[in-house]
Amino acid sequence: MEGLDSIFSVSKEETLQKVQQQPYAKKDLRNWPRIWAVGGGKGGVGKSLISANFSWLLAQEGKRVLAIDLDLGGSNLHTCLGVNPPRYGLGDWIHRRTDNLFDLATPTAQPGLMMISGSSDPLSVTSQMEERKKDLFSELTNLPFDEIVLDLGAGSTALTIDFFNCADEGILSILPEPTSVENAYRFIRMAYYRKLLLCPELKNFMPVIEEGADTKNTLGVRSPSDLKEIISRLDPIAGEVFERELAKIKPNIVVNQVRTSQDIEIGKSICGVCRRYFGINARYAGYIDYENSVWKAVRMKRPAVAEFPRSILAARISRLTKALLGEESAIFPR
């Protein structure tokens, strides 16, 4: 898959040069929606919870929001948003039953928020999605929305990683448990190497990058940040390209199901480890408490911020939304 990244990197940079350098300036000139991707590397970490509630709060702020369920094998974003199982989903677009993504959008109870459900036929759709993901991203930029939130599937497949890497902002949901943290690092590692392997300017260094990706490599690469030093030594210009590509990987870490103060601190530690091990700038955007409101809201098939608007959970997600939008400082800023 060549140059998936270059669909946006060149033209978006041109656009950004024309607008004021603010952290989250709207790209008014081309009316491109800002794309958020919510991943986690593991199932049950709260991707759909965050996607649904974050989209809801963005719409409450007056933005036009589209939430897309990209968890093709386990799509349930519609349940979290209080929408009945839609008749049409992403599978219809993949199978070319419709060419217009907007036709598949279902309105929700929140004005300004629409959603596109995942497929009800994951077996045939997943393989075809690989062929059509480039088209999907092109289509997304043409949609008449301010914000698009992608609820990615579990795992670290190439499909999930590509959507995460190509989004404007990535949100990584983690539980304060060893399995979740391990899978999150695996996700980041995959995103890291996938980004480098798809960069056309680093074509000549593919063998080095592939060798470095192997944990038992003979180059002496103990961590991905060592790879940067090796490439810089081989070619300083390639080293600059390497750094530029790495700078694009800046996940926003959200710790879910927090029970103790140590759980809150784990987010900061993970950001520190990401800087040292991967050489990337992760940001600890916020945390969500372990609360009964979550499962109660899911059973009621409503977003938690709509069902329990004055709860601590709603306050946390509201603060998290503000931190992601840059309106409030994150717990551990970049």
Add this chain to the structure above:
Amino acid sequence: MQKRKNLYLVLDLTQHCSQNDILHAYNRAKTTYSRDSLASYSLYDDNAKEGILKEIEDAYFVLGDARKRQAYDIAMGFREGSSEKMQNNFAHDVHSFTKPEPKEYKKKVEITPQIKVDKNPAFEEEIQNAKSLTGAFIRAIRIYRGYTEDQLAGLCQLKTDHILALEEERPLNLHHPVYLRGHLIIICEALQIPRTAELAKTYIQKLQQEDKLARSKSL
């Protein structure tokens, strides 16, 4: 000449941070790379973690001492300094400085109350016999003791916004209860309010009850 390591990067800091930030970063880094840390267990083995902990100790050895930090900043060009002596002091390895005696980390901040208020025996008695703590009561005691919000924030090493949020009982702007209790205890000690733990508990219980009531109204 060997390139000097940026010790600020070892602790994930910038050169404009305060000494307090350095202490917090040091403690956080030690926890992150400890043997049973969740954040680093799947990426680093025990040997690698030991190496990283040593780097962290070396970085804190320099940055944790204001004098050494100043010399280091001048040597690295982070700060302007004309003192050749300071630059020469850092010409050698980090370990050329003698290791200091163990320091007390908790430094008492001496702040003189800015507002002059007359003594009120009735109010003093009310403070001594207080059974519950509210935001308005904290504000009244703060003014009675003669501190501005900024002074109290400095005394307790908290942000002024946080003091205001506590006094105005704005739960959305307050920290998680596990931190809030500690902050309330520090504030009560600074304002010489007795039975700090007991009163802090009443403040948190009041906020939780209000939240429960609000939630039941919305159902």
